[in-house]
Amino acid sequence: MPNLGIQPLCTEQYGSRSARCYLPSPDGHLSCVGDEPGRGGWRSLREIFMSVFLPQGYPESVSTDYLPYQIWDTVQAFASSITGALATQAVLKGVGVGDQTSTVAAATVTWILKDGTGMVGRILFAWMKGSKLDCDAKQWRLFADALNDLAIFMEILAPAFPACFTLIVCTSGFFKCIVGVAGGATRAALTMHQARRDNMADVSAKDGSQETLVNLAGLLVSLLLIPLVTNRLQLTYALYGLFTALHLYANYRAVRAVCMETLNRARLRLALHHFLGQGWVPTPAHINPQEPLLPGLQRHLGITLGAPLHMLVSSVSDFHQACQSHSGNYLISLNRQAGTVAVALHHGASSVDAIQACAHALLLEALLCQALPLATLEGEMLQKLQSQLRGAPDGEVWPVLTETHQLLDRLFPEFLAGLVSAGWVTDRNLLGAEEWRLDWSPKDKKVL
Template sequence: MLSVGGRLHGGAPPWRRPRPCSCLASPPASSSSSGGGHGEGDPEKARPVLSERYRDGAAKRYLLDGDSKLQVHWEKHDSSMNSAEDENVKSSIPRAIRDFVLPAGFPESVSDDYLQYMLLQFPTNVTGWICYTLVTSSLLKAVGVGSFTGTSAAASAAAIRWVSKDGIGAFGRILIGGRFGTLFDDDPKKWRMYADFIGSAGSIFDLTTPLYPGYFLPLASLGNLAKAVGRGFRDPSNRVIQNHFSKSGNLGEIAAKEEVWEVGAQLLGLSIGVLVLDTPGIQSSYSTLTLTWLGVRLLHLWFRYQSLIVLKFRTVNLKRARILVRSHVAHHTVPGYVACNEGENILTWERFLRPQISFGVPMERILGGEDSTNMVNRLVKLYKNEKYILYVEQLGSNEPAFLVTFKEAATSMSVLRSLWQAHWLHEHQLKRNDDVFDWLEESLTALGDEFDDFIDQMEGAGWDQSQIFLKVPKEPVLVLEHLDQEAEETNFGV
């Protein structure tokens, strides 16, 4: 009988059997390479097969001991792996803060003057908001809350409540900018649409304040929080869209002209809104006001969706890459950017797309099973000419999922190649046989034979290879260790 590495233990192929719990449970991160691990062989005699590096500098190493059993060891950060220059730049900023407030890849990913500019912008904005707080108190006094000649306690208290509402809402923008800043370049159409959905939810809290005036501050704060989160999605997405419009380095002019359009719409909308509020039925009926708002809001969302689906991006993100490879695998054609954008569903989340592909998967998940020693060797050999490793995981249904981990020096083209292979496997499921490795080998042969034609057709359809923006997961990074010739003959042989 053949095992996962070539011999089957039972009648069902490995991609149809339920995935067992991994026998590679890792030791605690605090253990060193010489202290923990699995298997009964001598750790000092263990031979490294591959390792995974993580952003904090830790590494997970996979080793074969003297009994040819696979062990997993965590290794602590080795500061010598980082250049002295990088350490000098980053050492003064704690990692958690750096990841939250600075762009990914800083300082290499930005210009030299970025940090100095942002450090001066911060106090500039602080003083601006101090002025806003003081002016708010004056405005409230002007409309009758307190008085300059009498007591100003009421106006100050109202101003504090009003500013607190804005401050609580501002946390939403901090969260989005710090935690999700890498999302917008990939799919600005989706996040611009979701920004309006979230903003609509925030307006619902505002509408409920007349029903519960005693809870004005918490309701208004929740409304501002939701609208601030929406704004956190909206503004970066708008900037990406503006950059898409700019074909001759005129981004500033495009932004300025968009302000003209926006302010014109604002003036017209405010005028119509005032006329609607003057309507007697709306003034006297809260339910009529709510229904009017709901109708106008739904119309607003429909117009937003229509405006976004007309955008025709030439960049290749994950959704558009799926459309391109699916067309080539199934029909040996590649659509142009207009047809591709028209076929893109801007509201769909990646997790709901088929086939299901998981990027940046640790090797432990791929290797989970009994014959992992033989399996890891076969995978390393099978993908020796690729900068990634792809394996098939059987889900509860008959449709498999695809797990991908990336090696050092993987690029956007590596992600595109793994996408093509996954779609080929999904398209040719009827050809799969008892040995999943034979099926994978057949897909890699097809990849080698047809991927160049796919790239040629992309260029012929007007796609630019420099516009392929498929992000390689930051972690884990798979590093293959040196294997001697005897080990290759022993472990790679079938």
């Protein structure tokens, strides 16, 4: 046994596990106090499991919401595996497996049409919504799983309508490929959020290992269930309903467990309203549970961030008024009749400028559409602007926009400081800005 009175040469620690120290022995060898050297994290089945299925350095190498999210994600994957097996059985039955009157050619054509329709859906959805998936990853993740359940339900029902079987499975394939795009893209966005040591590949790989293990468990359970549900439609529908309810609930809990520190429009809206009402900015842990996951009934303006100039103004006089009403790296205009706000960003606009521009648009939205709890020192000013903005004739809102800009210039430094101190990330954002950038001060430029 080593002499504990000897000064240790060094200590070492694997992540957050217990430390060990090395002492010099009389014979010149190293003597270890604590964990035995050479065995590392392989001392127990628990550590083996963690090494295989959790990212290296867990829990320090991932975000604090990693474990609750993965637990509920595992539950939903298991439920989806069971319902997927029920759907597979129904589709195989529908294409003629076990039916002597069906032909291989007919089944092949149906399958090709199903896959081809899905490929078209994948391309169209990625084209139409690909740029929006990062901004609202939680909503799109929940949407993808709900759509997946609808597609599975269609496949289970398809054999009951043989005349429309091909149309139903093609529509289901279309939906499933949309699910693949939305689910894969949002999973990548959530993985980027969870990886805290530039270890996105490791987090993604271990997530794949977890899902594979769950799918294996689902396959084993499916092997037991399939013989029981064959030719028993009521039992099939009952199991589908049970596991679909579990699937949707687990998905809701999973996305609710995610606590993102990057601002999107919904989180910025909540933070801004809280700041205007209470005078301080809440933390991500306070805002994320309030973030809407489904389209709400509350009225919102259509905000285009990074808009081209023609969306802001249509005349030279309007352009000059837009320039006069601003004092930063963006221009803003309001169309009350259409219910839209257009924001043009300067070529040199930073992420903070984009946050301020979006905050200005959200302030206009709040003044026009919502009743703000105006408990701050600027409450009377906001109430005055709200009255002016709602009562101003169409086409005469520029003076009010100027006043809102001046007010925001006073409030935004405090709001930005509150965001930073509360733990929000401001050097990047998920506000969904378009790529148009404007330079409205071409003093040294000449038209050729």
